Amino acid sequence: MKTSDFYYDLPEELIAQTPAEPRDSSRLMVIDKNTGETEHRIFRDLPDYLRAGDCLILNDTRVIPARIYGVKKETGAVVEFLLLKQNENNVWECLCKPGKRAKIGTHFELGEGLVDCEVIDVTDDGNRKIRFNCDSKEIYTILDKIGKMPLPPYITQELKNGERYQTVYSRELGSAAAPTAGLHFTKEMLKKIEDMGVKIGYVTLHVGLGTFRPVKVDDVTKHKMHTEHYHISKETADLINETKKNGGRVISVGTTSTRTLESVATKNGCICEDEDDTSIFIYPGYEFKCIDGLITNFHLPESTLIMLISAFAGYDNVMNAYKIAVKEKYRFFSFGDACLFIDTK
Template identity: 70%
Template sequence: MKTSDFYYDLPKELIAQTPVEPRDSSRLLLLDRKSGEISHKHFRDVIDSLNEGDLLVCNDSRVLPARIYGTKAETGARVEFLLLKQISGNKWETLCKPGKKAREGAEFSFGDGILKGKVLEVKDDGNRVVDFDCDENFFATLDKIGQMPLPPYITEELKDKERYQTVYSHELGSAAAPTAGLHFTTELMDKIKAKGVNIAYVTLHVGLGTFRPVKVDDVTKHKMHSEHYEIPKETAELINKTKKNGGRVIAVGTTSCRTLESVATQYGEIKACDGFTDIFIYPGYKFKVLDGLITNFHLPESTLIMLVSAFAGYDKIMNAYKVAVQEKYRFFSFGDAMFIY
């Protein structure tokens, strides 16, 4: 398949710039992957499509407020740092803009001096290795001065940082939110549990590679980025029990999906484990775990629209996206949701 096969025309005004309130008032497109039938609801109605004995698998990763602005000690120049990966302790791989002001040895001050940083190395790809120093816990300091690393297509300022976190986020480490989970409220999750639907958690720390465009014509030639995941023992047991009892395993988001399918592909079963995944799911892939998927609407020609096409069928997904545009659904991170079952 060609990357261009996954293109669709999206009017700019349908790219959601702000989250809706309350979270579960977003719209929900229901797609039956067998018949291709489409119906329209609100996200709070997702409970009506869940059955007793089903299992929702959510990604509990929490987004780092990873965008910080530093002042260069020598010149006072302002430089933006985006934390990409923790190397060890307070040493991080970062993306800097403008890079020419962050050469090796350069020192910076952040947040009126509560955080300091020194560029140790400029890597071949242009990323910087920075050693940070602060008096208190690094992550507590980051929470005070950092901003959410919103995707480039969101241009409006986010007033409340928690709106780019799921209500069940727990494990700090993502550079972007697992956005399918943003629609859940604590109250909705309580109602879902009361119906006899189980909820389990995996952790996959979302990297900025999730926004990286596919630049090759032949889909199979694309090299997928790598992300760290963990499946706890309790979750593995719940998944296996659900399957055994004939319930459905429904992933909340493509990150949860990729975690489950990675482990099943590697080990032939779901078990408690952790590691790194660079699994690339596109049409032709045979799913080993998933029975349903709750997901947002993804960018044209992205690996994520390829994944949902693999799950629901290419023609059905491209038609669903066409309908969503016609019905003026809101797209991408702060947009509406789809439940493929």
Template identity: 65%
Template structure:
């Protein structure tokens, strides 16, 4: 299976640069994965596809303003740091640009009068830096003051309102990117869904830099995913397992929720609580253990995410649906329109 099999031609003007004023005002393509049939709807109509036997699974991770701009203490040279993974003792794994001059021992300064400083402790095999940060006060408050949201490279300007790159149910700090399928939901829509009797479960997967990284190998099976931390609480696992046992559907909101459930489930489709790192790579041929439906956005050509949805709905159905989305001028990627695969 070749990476190029997942290419499609996308006009640049279809890449959404800003979120809609009303989160739930986006369009919704409904794809039947059995027949390939396509319907064009509005996102608020997603409720019509849910029943009181179903369970909607949300990823409640929260994107932090993880992009910092500072200087090297010795030379004053400008430096950009993207926080990736939090470790112990105020140490973060980071992506630094330009990285070559940030050797072990380099001291960095962020903000006025050294509000935040950092020291490079180590360099990983793939060039990431481990930086230990020093500050007075609460790190999250300093980050909120100094940091910017780490928007994907295809979004060409800064976001006016930081909250729009988080879901309305985001609560667990730690992501470098948003679980963007969830951006379509408003609190009101979620309340309507619950009032209909649909169960809502929460899991956490902190989305890492791998979301932005292209597949650089032609043979899909040779691609290596970056690890991401997930958490499944015991009561949420029970809610999902009970739904499945009663014959209800498990509908994931986003590929991150999907990857969490598929990572934490056994071969019998039982979801196990706990916390672990996952580097699961889902592409055609994968047998899904627990997910029955997926709400997702439209993904980049040749990305691991378009491979995942192709595994679920069939590559031919997905590529046809994407061609249809281009013809119908759907909005693509993080701030774009949505797809329901059922």
């Protein structure tokens, strides 16, 4: 299977630059994962496709203001740091631009002297490891003061309200990007779903910017996935197992929730409490072990995410749905519209 098999032509004007207002007013394409039949709805109509006894699994990670700017102490040169993940205490792996200014041993001043950092290592793929000169417990408070929201590169407009790049249920700080399928939910909608007998559970997967990296190999199977950290509680694991036992469906909100659940099931042979790193790569041919439905946005051409949903709902069904979405002028990517892949019969 070739990477080019997952290409589709997307007009630039269909890339959403701003989120829908209100959140649940975005469009929702419903795709029968068995037949490929499509319906055009609004996201607030999602409860029409849920049943009492089902459960929704959401990723409760919260995006950190991960884009910061440092001034090189010796020269005054400015470097942009994009924090990817916390390795230990106050040591973080990050992208640097321009990287040539961030050699090992270089010190930078951040936030007009609020804190400084030192480049302590360079990873195999060119990322930097930096150590903040502060108490590790203070780092998130400092980032709130000096950091900016790390919007994806295809969003060129400034976001006026940073909370619109957070889900309404976000709580666990650590992501460099939002789990965007969850951006469509409001608190009122979640309550309505619970009131109809659908259980809601949470996992945590801290999203890395590797999710935006292009697949650069022709053979899909040769692609090396990025690593992300996840956690699933005993409470959520029990909820999923009880749902399955009682004949309900497990519906994953987003590819990040999906990767978490499938990682746990693959590693342990069941759904159970677990915390680990995952680099699971899901593409056509993969046999799903947990989820029965998937809510997600429309993803980049040739991305690992479009490969994942093709594995779940069938390559032909997905590529045809994307063709329809372009024709019907759906909005694409992080602030775009949503789709639901499920057995609608």
